[in-house]
Amino acid sequence: MGWWPFKRREKVFNDALHIKGTRVWLTELREVCEQHFDNHAEGQRRIAQMQIEWKDAHSEHELDGELLQGLERRAYRLLKASAEDWLAWLDNEDFWRPGWRGDDGEPSGDAGMD
Numbered sequence: 001m002g003w004w005p006f007k008r009r010e011k012v013f014n015d016a017l018h019i020k021g022t023r024v025w026l027t028e029l030r031e032v033c034e035q036h037f038d039n040h041a042e043g044q045r046r047i048a049q050m051q052i053e054w055k056d057a058h059s060e061h062e063l064d065g066e067l068l069q070g071l072e073r074r075a076y077r078l079l080k081a082s083a084e085d086w087l088a089w090l091d092n093e094d095f096w097r098p099g100w101r102g103d104d105g106e107p108s109g110d111a112g113m114d
Contacts, residue, residue, distance in 0.1 A: 040086035
């Protein structure tokens, strides 16, 4: 009597297969910056920590090399920014778009994708 035709099968989910996309990485960076909009030094400290996380994710093949370069380009600008430039970068919508390639380093309103 151990047979039952309607046995439930166990569902196996593998969460390790989830890899963050470009927008998720950019959103995380932007959220950290916006949380510290009034204290750019603290925001810069958090970005430095995030750079370590990015490199770890890249070494584990969770972060594409091109995406890592894009994040690093943004981090470079943010880490070099004064308090005034910090706010200008946060308000620059082109800066936060996927595909942003950089500019001359100035956070002007006309900084666009190359």
